[in-house]
Amino acid sequence: MQLVTDKPGDPPVLWRWAHGQNKLPWSSDLRMIGLLRDDGTVAAAVGFNGWQEASAWMHVAFDSPHSLTRALLRAAFEYPFVHAGKEAVYALIDKGNKEALRFVEKIGFREIYRTVDCVMFEMFSDECRWIKEKDYGKRFSTAAA
Secondary structure (H helix, E strand, O other): OEEEEOOOOOOOHHHHHHHHHHOOOOOOOOEEEEEEOOOOOEEEEEEEEOOOOOEEEEEEEEOOHHHOOHHHHHHHHHHHHHHOOOOEEEEEEEOOOHHHHHHHHHOOOEEEEEOOOEEEEEEEHHHOOOOOHHHHOOOOOOOOO
């Protein structure tokens, strides 16, 4: 398996696959990372958009829970927290999607709000177990000191 990204100017292979899995809409600020099998098919993809000064929205698609490897999750959380310097990521899950609700809590998100249709989750960089201090030194904060 190989980690890959959709690059500007290239066909958005990961986005097309994620859109087919969970109807992820296209947005010009969408950044994707995914896992390709040896045969070139997509196993899982993680996307970020809705970039704000200190946060972004996270979207996950996979064909099997086993497709979400530790390497993919680590790389996915490194992108907003380490490389883009964001303080938080958010996820919005349909209230009826019990598997997705369990999944986001299992990987470390915490519920912050419920609507009639969906549940909003949040994860802060300093709470993310997928990026470890020993790997990146002292964590930074986007908040003023």
